[in-house]
Amino acid sequence: MASTLPYKPKPGEIPTNPGVYRFRDADGRILYVGKAKNLRARLSNYFAPLHTLHERTRRMVTTAASVEWTVVKTDVDSLQLEYTWIQEYSPPFNVRYKDDKSYPYMAVTLGDEAPRVIVTRNRKISGAKYFGPFPKVWAVHDTIDQLIKVFPIRTCSDSSYKKAMATGRPCFPGQIGRCGGPCSMRVTIEEHRAIVDDFVAFMSGGDKRYVKLLTARMREAAAAMDYEAAAIYRDKLQAMDAVLNRSALVLSEDTDADLFGVAEDELFAAVQHFVVRGGRVRGVRAATIDKELDITGADLVDQLLQRAYGDAAPEDIPRQVLVPSLPEDAAELEQWLQSRRGKKVTLQVAQRGQKADLLRTATVNAQQALLLHKMRRTSDYTARTKALTDLQEALELTEAPLRIECFDVSHLGGTNVVASMVVFEDGLPRKDQYRSFSVTDTTDDTDSMYQVLTRRLAHIDRDEAEAASVDVTADGAVDTTRKRPRFAYRPQLLLVDGGKPQVEAAARALRDAGHPEIALCGIAKRLEEVWLPGEDFPVILPRTSEALYLLQRLRDEAHRFAITHQRKKRKRDITTVLAEVPGLGDARIKALLRHFGSVSALKKASPEEIQELPGIGPRLAAAIHAHLAPAQVADVSLVDANDR
Secondary structure: OOOOOOOOOOOOOOOOOOEEEEEEOOOOOEEEEEEEOOHHHHHHHHOOOHHHOOHHHHHHHHHOOEEEEEEOOOHHHHHHHHHHHHHHHOOOOOOEEEEOOOOOEEEEEOOOOOOEEEEEOOOOOOOEEEEOOOOOHHHHHHHHHHHHHHOOOEOOOHHHHHHHHHHOOOOHHHHOOOOOOHHHOOOOHHHHHHHHHHHHHHHOOOHHHHHHHHHHHHHHHHHOOOHHHHHHHHHHHHHHHHHHHOOOEOOOOOOOEEEEEEEEOOOEEEEEEEEEEOOEEEEEEEEEEEOOOOOOHHHHHHHHHHHHHOOOOHHHOOOEEEOOOOOOOHHHHHHHHHHHHOOOOEEEOOOOHHHHHHHHHHHHHHHHHHHHHHHOOOOOHHHHHHHHHHHHHHHOOOOOOOEEEEEEEEEEOOEEEEEEEEEEEOOEEOHHHOEEEEOOOOOOHHHHHHHHHHHHHOOHHHHHHHHHOOOEOOOOOEOOOOOOOOOOOOOOEEEEEOOHHHHHHHHHHHHHHOOOOOEEEEEOOOOOOEEOOOOOOOEOOOOOOHHHHHHHHHHHHHHHHHHHHHHHHHHHHHHHOHHHOOOOOHHHHHHHHHHHOOHHHHHOOOHHHHHOOOOOOHHHHHHHHHHOOOOOOOOOOOOOOOOO
8 A cells, every 4th residue: 555645735735724625536526525724734634644544534535536625714614614515515424414213393384474383394394483303293292282272373274274264264173272373263363473473482492481471460360350361371371381391490491502412433423412492401303423534522523513503593503502522613613603693602511510410411312322223223123134135135145144254354554453253143243253363474455354264264164063063971961061162153144344355355265265155245335335256346235225234234343343352452562562661651652653653663663763753852762662672572472362
């Protein structure tokens, strides 16, 4: 692999102004859009030596064929332009959001002559004011039933309204007391509009004012001995209390805030958005995110806020936004939100008190949502059965692959090469049968894949023979204490993470091991195409296919397991080698690894190269070099992790 990219701009070409940059592939398609306060400083991170880049970032920059940028006047302008282009082009390497489901909303059609309140999942009704989302449809209907007792507004359909206004006869819901619009012939259009305004104000958080107003009127009516009117006000207060009691007061009554709880791993993130108005949780939104690039939690919050408020109405943006971590451009985000709202907006992290407690609750919900997202489809027996059947048909297998083993190779700049094997049986993970490997004498992905599969396939015949034999004790009983074979069963399908080169290397391992009967395929990350050995073109599964989802989950699980093994190995290297150097603390160890990429690369560096790092003088550089000299450092034995 070349250490630099052919399209890397020349020194001095990239400006230092704020702006937005775009990576494009050879066909001109935009792969990634990002913003920067200083374009030169930000883009230099992408053009660092390839072995120092995160695996997914390296995949993006090597897939790209060019980079371009647009200079803007202010950081706020770059934020707005980034959001616009992400919405327009949907770049595949930017984070992708998936709403868990289409939540029901309460909507008031303010654009109509006589606005009505409805339950809808459509967020694009012109002129409508939305409240929610609600967790269940019945919760919206129940809330409306209670509120129209207090604020009798129109609930009938547009056709019923037009017919009633044309004939002068009340609409049917109006006749039974279910509609309070002008079509009920009880109020004028102007009077009805005033009631609608009160309804919207109450739902927007003005509940305290209306409770006081109705209480005062009830007492006045009782003092005047107008008990029928007092009873009406009492019933309205009870209906209002019934609505308010469904959403407990979690913050002070004057608090309007949005809280974002985020849970993430290397590949996915889940978000829980709590909408708090008047101190009460008025709605909860949930979304899951596919992370294509290595993105920090703060950067994720940045893009999350852009998506949440990019198309929001001014009245839907609260005074306060609480997040788990502040992005680098928090000040610019505040300015952007203030310009959209027309009033002051604060963006902050809740440190203590009730707000911090509520944010922790949102985070716990996000953690549960992330777990559910990763397990929901594979825990469904029908979905698993369909996935295995579809996979059998797509790959033209003789039987459904009830046992699938997936292999992934991971390394850090050509060092610390490791591999993982994960096992799914009947579409579910068998974590007790996961295996990890360390790879020797090669940094090539295809050679590593061949080596790992050769080692795994060598166990098939031996393990099956051991499993078939039965040990009998002296008294004639079956010995149940015998250790189970290491790999247990023969797989029906081997899956490798990669495209045609990795698949051909795996096919060679199958032939050399004498097991060409085992089915094989590979899944390439860039376009999620499925490769078969000996084929010039991949199999393209539908994006909504259960079979593709199963292959993706296998690949992602193998990737996660390989990264976990690599991190443990790197940590062992750090603690057993670098930590032994006198005068070398945690901060300097991190700086060394960030610069050289690994302990192995550091061992090859000269004292002069080590001394180039700030804070490391000639004496410490010489000590590091002497301690890491090959004669004094025993190499870690790179063998199957399960053979130790």
